[in-house]
Amino acid sequence: MRLTWDSNHPDGGLRATRKVAVVGLGAVSVVGIGKDEFWKGLFKPSPAGVKRVENFDPSPWLNPKELRRYDRFNQFGVAAADLAMQDAGPLNLPSEKVGVFMGTGVGGLESLETQIILAQQRGYNRVTPFLVPLLMTNAGAASIAMRFALRGPCETTSTACASSNHAIANAAHLIATGRCDAMVAGGQEAAITPAATAGFTNMTAISSCGISRPFDKNRDGFVQAEGAGVLVLEEYEHAISRGAHIYALIEGTASNEDAHHITAPLPGGKGAEACMRLALDDAGITPDQITHINAHGTSTPLNDLSESQAIYSLFGDRCPPVTSVKGTLGHALGSAGALEAIAVALTYENGLIPATANTKDIEDEMKLDLVVDEPRKFETGYIISNSFGFGGHNSCIVFGPAK
């Protein structure tokens, strides 16, 4: 990972000597809770329709008093963080050297909507005093920090569907540069509300048939989903010294902006392509070293076309196997990137790339090696995971094997 981008420097800049390991995974997803259920779920058929974390029971993580001030997005985040911390094992680090970076698109939207309706019906003096802590996007990161008494940097990133990739990338930098020795990082979202659904529907972003089929000829929009994904990142030597299990390394990251349109990607996927190039440069690798792409692949006509163009521009006819787990998971917005990072970590763990569910006929002009129908074996190498958000926000993370 780069420390500086200095063109006058012989190597183009300084590189961090500290490496970032992924040592803990926690998933609260529409296909299951916990990394094992999540992974198994990625290989199951995906029923049509809006995808919720059905029958989510927060009681193992939060008591009734806490629940009154934790919106559903926050409940997901605390649960996922707890699972990730358990998976990581005792970090044995000073609390000020461990931070929390989370991403969310909208935070506690459900609480906001409910309270606005209440206010309209019964007056604004009936609005709960917990409304602000319920709805604020940063309540997610703050709640995790409070739960584990983590006193390092604690921040929330909101870049729509790129939120959690950005949060993970920024967290990795804090470890690489030495400010922190471990980070709890990921994303959380629970925005399947009447108003959000209406907004997405009226902008024709949502699939009318409720089927997520990324890169398919017949794709017609994304399928709303929710959940949280949390990773525990740790400085590599420290992780080794305490005998932690290392799933993968974060080798490079990149963030850039289309500066083009509030929802449509830059034509030709030029912004996404530039972001992927930057991430490879940050990792110090070339395109031929990428052996798998975990795509953003939302199943919207625009995203999938421009992302495929970006991939082709970068890899040409030597396209590594591409998958989009959104065929199975739907689009969990601000938590999507984190759930996909978990899928990447588990691809290293299991040597397997899940197939892109529901996709039958890949669009002719997309020259992708898309993994469909059956999962594909994964040997080793670098994996790039893409997330792109409304607003033109692009984020790419390059993962490497644990070694």
Add this chain to the structure above:
Amino acid sequence: MDREEAFSKFKDCAVKVLHVEPEKVVPEATFAEDLEIDSLDLVELVMALEDEFSVSVPESDLEGVDTVGKAFDLVYGKL
């Protein structure tokens, strides 16, 4: 409504809103230490009591109200 009946209603309300054990809701119980509730919980409790007893409790009245007994007296005095 007599005092005993009113306190019973007050207690039900507190248990429901604050998720505290009924036996802890006694007049001498302090909000901060005994019931472990903070100022936001207290506001929510008062809102529920306003609904339950059809009274209005302005925020300024809550100053110094740090026990169950004081809160009950405040509401009961408005009936």
